[in-house]
Amino acid sequence: MAQTRNRRIVLGITGGIAAYKAAELVRLLIKDGSEVQVVMTQAACGFITPATLQALSGKPVFTDLWDSRVTDGMAHIALSRGADAIVIAPASANFMAKLANGLADDLLSTLCLARECPLMVAPAMNRQMWENKATQRNVAQLARDGVAILGPASGDQACGEVGLGRMLEAQQIFDEVQSQLAPKLLAGKNVLITAGPTFEALDPVRGITNRSSGKMGYAIARAALDAGAKVTLVSGPVHLDAPASARVERIDSAAEMFAAVKKHVKSADIFIGVAAVADYRPERVSAQKIKKKDDDMSLRLVQNPDILAWVAAQPKPPFCVGFAAESQKLNEFADAKRRRKKVQLMVANLAQHAIGADDNEVTLLDDAGLHKLPRAPKTVVARQIVAHVAALGTARRKTRK
Ligand code: CTP
Numbered sequence: 468m469a470q471t472r473n474r475r476i477v478l479g480i481t482g483g484i485a486a487y488k489a490a491e492l493v494r495l496l497i498k499d500g501s502e503v504q505v506v507m508t509q510a511a512c513g514f515i516t517p518a519t520l521q522a523l524s525g526k527p528v529f530t531d532l533w534d535s536r537v538t539d540g541m542a543h544i545a546l547s548r549g550a551d552a553i554v555i556a557p558a559s560a561n562f563m564a565k566l567a568n569g570l571a572d573d574l575l576s577t578l579c580l581a582r583e584c585p586l587m588v589a590p591a592m593n594r595q596m597w598e599n600k601a602t603q604r605n606v607a608q609l610a611r612d613g614v615a616i617l618g619p620a621s622g623d624q625a626c627g628e629v630g631l632g633r634m635l636e637a638q639q640i641f642d643e644v645q646s647q648l649a650p651k652l653l654a655g656k657n658v659l660i661t662a663g664p665t666f667e668a669l670d671p672v673r674g675i676t677n678r679s680s681g682k683m684g685y686a687i688a689r690a691a692l693d694a695g696a697k698v699t700l701v702s703g704p705v706h707l708d709a710p711a712s713a714r715v716e717r718i719d720s721a722a723e724m725f726a727a728v729k730k731h732v733k734s735a736d737i738f739i740g741v742a743a744v745a746d747y748r749p750e751r752v753s754a755q756k757i758k759k760k761d762d763d764m765s766l767r768l769v770q771n772p773d774i775l776a777w778v779a780a781q782p783k784p785p786f787c788v789g790f791a792a793e794s795q796k797l798n799e800f801a802d803a804k805r806r807r808k809k810v811q812l813m814v815a816n817l818a819q820h821a822i823g824a825d826d827n828e829v830t831l832l833d834d835a836g837l838h839k840l841p842r843a844p845k846t847v848v849a850r851q852i853v854a855h856v857a858a859l860g861t862a863r864r865k866t867r868k
Contacts, residue, residue, distance in 0.1 A: 474501040474648065477546060477553045479575045480520070482510025483634070484625040485557035485591035490515065491637035492556055493523040498825075499641070500847050504546060506530070506575050508562070532574040547578040554644055555579070556617075557591030557634045560602050566614065567605035587615040587647060589640050594630030617643045642710075646693045649850070652857035654695035659735035659785070660688050661728065661742035661774065663703030666719040669766070670753040677743050680823045681705030683790070684741035686849035688713050691739075694853050699735070701727040703742055721745050721771040728774050732785065737856060739788040740775035743822075747771060776808040786811055788856060792818035802832050811859065814852060831855055 476496055480489045489505075496503045505520040505528045517528035527536065529546060547553065555562065555575070562576070566588070571577040579586060588609065596602055597619060610616055618635040635643070662684020668674040681702060688700045689710050698713040701724055709715040716727040721744045732738060747768035779787040787810040791801035794817065801815030813832045821827045828842035831852070840851055 474551045475549055476501050477504045477506060477550045477578065479553060479555040480505065480507045480511040481555060481557060481559040481562040481575065482508055482513060483557040483559050483591045484514060485634035486511050486514035488634055488637050489556055490519055490523055492640055493520060495637055495641040497524065499844055506546060506578065508573055508575050529574060532577060544581055547582045550584045552585045552587060552644065552648055553579060553582055554587045556589035556640050558588035560592045560596045563588060563590060563602065563605050563609060567608040585615065585647060587617055587644060589617040589634050590619045591634035592632045593624060593626050594628055594632040597632035615647055649693035651695035652854060653691055656696045656736045657734050658691045658696040658737045658739065659699045659728065659731050660684055660739045661701045661724055662688065663705040664743050665703045665721045665724055665745045667721065667745045667748035668752050669749050670755065670757045672756055675745060675749065677745065678822045679743035681707050682825065683821065683827060683845050683849070685709065686845040687739055687741055687852060690849035690853040694857065699731045721748060725772050725774050728778065732778055735785040738778045738785045741790050743792065744774055745771055775810060779809045786856065788812045788814065791815045792821060794818050798830060798832065798837060805832050812856065833859065
């Protein structure tokens, strides 16, 4: 499986109080495995220091068109070449006016003009400046020129006013950047995903569950959306925000998850079972809180349906992906599970490494064999899994009525 190189992002920071959010954006991009080259305008340096951004990005920050560190004196060319995207956050009204008119009077505006890659701007300004006809004219021009406008949001402003013009939060900008840059490998596909744990009630206050955080399933939902898919996410109880553009069904028990999957599976081209579904549930659910007695107590558990195996056994099943969390003999157990459940792809990980963590190390098992992926943030692993599903060519919907 081809390993994609790290993304190279040039992050341009212009003068505005929202510049402090750029520090968090750098952190998110770096955590996701991107290389980030920060370029600041003089005005930006009045709001946040280059030293902060240098520490977070691990690279010297450029502010000057005539920077002596670039030996041929062409910093604008050197910095924009090889970039996968230029992201301006925050983008001031003045900077957008320069961009809309093709002005190039400092390093950042010059490298935007010299770029060969997508340009995204996250406006940040007072609401009157945003509403001003000149700004709106510039925004419309930038959109016509193919520049992606991220936001702005509405809300409290640094000046004390309330309205449109606030910069998006760092996480929202990060998500938008991912979405803009992702190849649309699953365009037009319906993807059904289960995620998180299930909760098997014993009585109104107690139940059996597991330590699944839902992070891997949510990351796959995000990656599939970014790849152009329509996503239905059937989620057990987790403390995560679902991607805004996913259709989300929140459930507690395996039985509820099964019912939700049955409802949506007919229109699914791809089914990805990431959930840590409880294999057993209490035979009886007490309507009242179970009272302590003097003696020990035993619980009788009955089997839950295997949702993944059921989906894969349908007459015209979607392309099925399973997850195997094992504590030993990873590849052997995972491959046996793949064959038993008759799924095209099994993603194997060691339970003790994966559960609750932000990173994961997985091996993909399919008919062609094993593909071990390096340890990486779950967001990165999710993109690689989505790319692998698409590459298997089976993402194409089988001829089903
Ligand atoms: N799965 C499912 N329904 C179940 C149990 C599991 O859909 N009742 C799915 C999971 O979402 C996952 C895959 O099956 O994609 C593997 O789950 P796992 O619990 O590791 O497999 P089991 O068959 O339950 O095997 P084990 O004995 O290891 O628990």
